[in-house]
Amino acid sequence: MRLSHVWLPRLLLILFLGQPLPVAYAKSNEPHWIRIHSSHFSILTDADITKAQEAVVRFEQLRAVFGQLLMKTRLNIPEPIDIIAFRSNEEFSKVAPAAPDPAIARGAFFLPGDDRVYFVLDLSKGDSWRGISRQFAQFFLNYNYPPAQPWFDAGFTEYFSSLRLTASQMQLGEDPASFLASLDDAHWLSLTDLFGTSQTDATKQPVVFGAESWLVMHYLLSQDKLSETGTYLGLVETQKLAIPDAIQKAYGVSAAQLEQVVKDHLHSLASAAKSQPASLSQSSAAPATADQIGSNTDPVPLPTAQALVAEMSLRVPEHRDQAHSDLNELTNDPKDDTAILHRALGWELMQKKDFDGAIDELARALTLDAQDPWTHYYLAVWKYREAQGSGEATKGLANMMQDLHIVLNWDREVAEAYAMLAMAQMEGGGVHAATDSIHAAMQLAPRNQTYLLDLAKIYLAGKNWDAATAMLERLSNNPNPEVAAGARQNLHDLPFLKKYGVPPKEEAASPAVPKPASSGLPPAQASAVAPKPAGTKSTSAKTPAPAEDSDENSDQAPATPAIDRRPIQYVKGKLISVDCSQNPAAVLTVSVGGKNLTLHTADYKSLTLVGADQFSCAWSNRSVAANYKATNKVEGDLVSLELY
Secondary structure (H helix, E strand, O other): OOOOOOHHHHHHHHHHHOOOOOHHHHOOOOOOEEEEEOOOOEEEEOOOHHHHHHHHHHHHHHHHHHHHHOOOOOOOOOOOEEEEEEOOHHHHHHHOOOOOOHHHHOOEEEEOOOOOEEEEEEOOOOOHHHHHHHHHHHHHHHHHOOOOOHHHHHHHHHHHOOOEEOOOEEEEOOOOOOHHHHHHHOOOOOHHHHHOOOHHHHOOOHHHHHHHHHHHHHHHHHOOOHHHHHHHHHHHHOOOOOHHHHHHHHHOOOHHHHHHHHHHHHHHHHHHHHHOHHHHOEEEEOOOOHHHOOOEEEEEOHHHHHHHHHHHHOOOHHHHHHHHHHHHHHHOOHHHOOHHHHHHHHHHHHHOOOHHHHHHHHHHHHHHOOOOHHHHHHHHHHHHHHHHHHOOOOOOHHHHHHHHHHHHHHOOOOHHHHHHHHHHHHHOOOHHHHHHHHHHHHHHOOOOHHHHHHHHHHHHHOOOHHHHHHHHHHHOOOOOHHHHHHHHHHHHHHHHHHHHOOOOOEOOOOOOOOOOOOOOOOHHHHOOOOOOOOOOOOOOOEOOOOOOOOOOOOOOOOOOOOOOOOOEEEEEEEEEEEEOOOOOOEEEEEEEOOEEEEEEEOOHHHOEEEOOOOOOOOOOOEEEEEEEEEOOOOEEEEEEEEEO
16 A cells, blocks of 8 residues: 555654664663773763763873873873763762862862772863873873973973863963962072972972972973983983082083073063963964864663772772672672672772682682683782782792783783783793883883882892892882882892892791781781792791801701702794603603704693693694703703793
């Protein structure tokens, strides 16, 4: 039957009205979450798409301005960034810290962490991103600029916080905190005193320190002298040149002359501010405009969004209990149960050093999503921290390395994953691989002094005594007290390590001292501590190293362990065949440069593997890298094996 032109529009209208509308439009008051992705950032939000797109544009612009100021075309983000943006102040207030912070009043806060960082916004407030601009600048400085004096970081972050952005324009240079008025009245620090101020001393007079640091940075950037400043910082931080000498060499003027120039700059700024307040800032085109920044959007199921918000809220002390309750409530419904819930609960238990409980939650997360990179990351952290806490060898070393490879396949810039991989490779005997991994971590996080201590430990493991000693002596005076203490402990242990091949053995605590009722650790960790790897700190007494040639001390010296003093060698080649006829021993034939190398392992089940879950006697024609100890030119004993 043919429909008339009268009935056709009516039928189409009926069919249209009968179709379900998207939730965001049909019931706009109900929660609906999306994730919007740009080139470098991802934002989880319940706001409308227009505000979400504006927020992701602002973060891309912040990144671009930072790179422009420091003249960098490539920027590292070696610690993942999570951004959560709420559509209303009511929702934002439920998760915001209770501290009286001006940034929170502006609708933003920042949560640092060892694994990732969070930026949280209230999109109901205009330009809420400005509340976290200082933290944004400091985060990128930490990973994209060499170690610097405190005045540099303070001055740069204050200058950066003056940034104002629109879709296509930016303004920089205004007085962000009424610094000009403070400098008019305050007692000046001399330039050499300002440059020599430590982080601790900076907190004793924050107004003067912050104001002068901002002024110096304002002058340096306005006069295009950041390259000279990089030279100066290299002279004082690396070459340990005295501040006045470094100023003269880098800037070509004396410290007194540079100080006078900075004061003249203050007077010109103060004069300009009185006649025309807006003249301090300079307007220019934004280095990235809204029409240049592409993005795509994915819907996020409500339970998943709730889990992600609760995972963040666990890191806010006053909201931790509620977040824990929310996560547990979501696990009660099988259809809402996700890996996110259990990895978050596992992370929380690790903070409490409940490693037994943490592994249960992480194992559950893995059954729900075997590919979740955060679960694999936390499994590696769990093994690493448990070994550190117990002083014992890392359990499941090969699995730990496999977890870290999964993380690095997901994100090649996670510095801490490289650092943990380096320590695992070192423990497995792969000194060369460990060196490569720790160098990757150091390149991504140039200010992390802990990685330098890790490198020194790798030198010790490779018996590179001279390099280890030089680095440990330098680190023994490090401003980071934990790094300095670790370096001094390693220097203390070095003579014993060189003589016996192992660090001094820990003595068990005296049985006369009663144990505390609850240590907060699993039973395995509360037991007597086994010998620790080089560099591990201890609070128990150490057996003193015996004198080199003293007969009277010979009875008291610890028994010399049977130590295999052969150096560990590293080789890449093609695995030709595996012979397991003497199970559990195995013999591997590896072709290297046209010649065959025969490698033995007494028990292939306990061999450290990378790139495989378990050893296979059927392997052939596989690209491999091996750490081994040579028996002769054509034979050796395997330490670890990596498959490609």
